[in-house]
Amino acid sequence: MLVRSSPPLSGQSSLLSSDLLTYYRAVSQSKLTVVDLETTGSLPLKSRVIEVSVLQGSLDSGIEHQETHLINVGVRVPQSITRITGITPTMVQNEGLYPEEVWPELLPYLEQGVLTAHNLEFDYTFLRTEYRYLEMQYSRPIDQQFCTVLLSRLLLADLPSRSLPNLVEHFGFDVGRSHRAEADTKACWLLAQHLLTTIREEPDEVLLERFAQQWVRLQDAAKLLKMPKSQVRDQLDERGAECRTSRRNSRFLYRRRDVEQLYWERSGQQLTLEGTV
Numbered sequence: 001m002l003v004r005s006s007p008p009l010s011g012q013s014s015l016l017s018s019d020l021l022t023y024y025r026a027v028s029q030s031k032l033t034v035v036d037l038e039t040t041g042s043l044p045l046k047s048r049v050i051e052v053s054v055l056q057g058s059l060d061s062g063i064e065h066q067e068t069h070l071i072n073v074g075v076r077v078p079q080s081i082t083r084i085t086g087i088t089p090t091m092v093q094n095e096g097l098y099p100e101e102v103w104p105e106l107l108p109y110l111e112q113g114v115l116t117a118h119n120l121e122f123d124y125t126f127l128r129t130e131y132r133y134l135e136m137q138y139s140r141p142i143d144q145q146f147c148t149v150l151l152s153r154l155l156l157a158d159l160p161s162r163s164l165p166n167l168v169e170h171f172g173f174d175v176g177r178s179h180r181a182e183a184d185t186k187a188c189w190l191l192a193q194h195l196l197t198t199i200r201e202e203p204d205e206v207l208l209e210r211f212a213q214q215w216v217r218l219q220d221a222a223k224l225l226k227m228p229k230s231q232v233r234d235q236l237d238e239r240g241a242e243c244r245t246s247r248r249n250s251r252f253l254y255r256r257r258d259v260e261q262l263y264w265e266r267s268g269q270q271l272t273l274e275g276t277v
Contacts, residue, residue, distance in 0.1 A: 014223035031113035053181035072096030120147035212257035
């Protein structure tokens with residue numbers, strides 16, 4: 001579990017490496033419930049899920065269960081979605097089950113284990129919305145949620161891309177066509193298996209050194225340090241901290257090592273294994 005605090009998954013970068021290591025060690029010992037959704041758009045309140053795949057497994061037992069369903073929600077499948085996924089309106093109409101057939105059946109699986117996805121925040125929001133349409137409640141505790149994007153940022157800091165298709169290519173996973181729920185769920189499982197095996201097997205000092213390479217957003221550094229962003233930037237720049245800007249939105253990014261060094265100095269401690277674990 002997360003030791004100091006439990007912010008939303010998107011706020012994990014504002015936690016200390018020692019807390020993240022504790023959390024991921026626990027996840028590596030847990031059953032995973034991996035999910036992937038294909039949707040008609042990116043906004044849950046304006047879009048619907050048209051395909052879902054759920055896979056359960058653990059590092060010790062491997063894959064225990066997987067099932068995949070097309071879902072007929074009675075809405076138009078945009079041509080742009082068909083181009084990306086290959087899912088056509090005819091497929092959904094002829095092969096899709098109705099939501100009230102799919103989601104109650106999947107609920108016992110989705111309530112077990114650590115809910116896992118690549119960009120979990122997206123899938124989790126859609127899952128909760130679909131259950132609300134059926135007047136059903138769905139939620140998972142923060143320590144039972146695991147996003148492979150976030151762990152990829154910790155362990156694979158300098159890869160040019162951590163999108164799922166690019167990670168499939170990078171690791172050579174044989175899963176079939178990307179942007180279909182069954183293939184992407186299997187890809188996410190293989191990625192989680194690879195990353196969590198590293199977490200389970202590598203010693204603390206090796207993992208903390210890898211975590212130290214992560215690029216942390218300035219806003220997350222400010223949360224960790226409890227300082228205004230402008231002040232954090234000035235202090236990091238003064239000490240020559242490594243900095244770059246993100247390709248997507250030109251936000252300032254700093255190495256976790258430099259951010260945590262500043263944290264421990266402000267706390268009157270040294271950034272050492274003994275001081276962080």
